[in-house]
Amino acid sequence: MWPLDPSQKEVLRFAISCRVLTLVLQVLTRFLGSSTPIVYWFPAHLLQDQEPLLRSLETVPWKPHAGDPPPGQKVPRNSIMGLLCNWKTCSLLTRCILGYFLTYWLLGLLLHCNFLPWT
Template identity: 85%
Template sequence: MWPQDPSRKEVLRFAVSCRILTLMLQVLTRFLGSSTPIMYWFPAHLLQDQEPLLRSLKTVPWKPLAEDSPPGQKVPRNPIMGLLYHWKTCSPVTRYILGYFLTYWLLGLLLHCNFLPWT
């Protein structure tokens, strides 16, 4: 079962160490990401301060619903979808934050579906 050649033992030890390190990093990242709201508060704070589209939503006394929209015009219920619809008019800070989270989501989706380590 265990290889007798010393070089094979070193390779096996290296492979096991890499696997344990990868698993520990994945678990730690998932715990920190799900239990630390600061990672999400800071980008939300930046979006509220830097994005005029979100400030204009706060000043409107009513929020238009998707059912109340005129025919042919789509009014999003989610403010993030509104930012994505108006990508070219967003501030650079908003573009960077949305780009980071969208890239992280897309890479995680692609790598996880292919059984590759992604945290």
């Protein structure tokens, strides 16, 4: 290898250490995110306890979808879609939790497709 002056060696050492740190952080967060359901249980517990729209879904028995919904009312098949459709009536806690997960998903989609470090 060609002779490197001390400043080039420092830059190379810094670049390698940054890459290793990024790689380790990505792998750790992927392992924790995929193997630890507590990360998802806690927000689900908060939503189940704090959100009145989810509590109203528990008291109303689910009926099969027969035709069109009544005018002006959306009938969600998924409770998360129901929360997203009724965004303005949700509590602040619900909007923060949903906003966090939507932002995380969108940033991950954009950055990962562009080969940027994102987990």
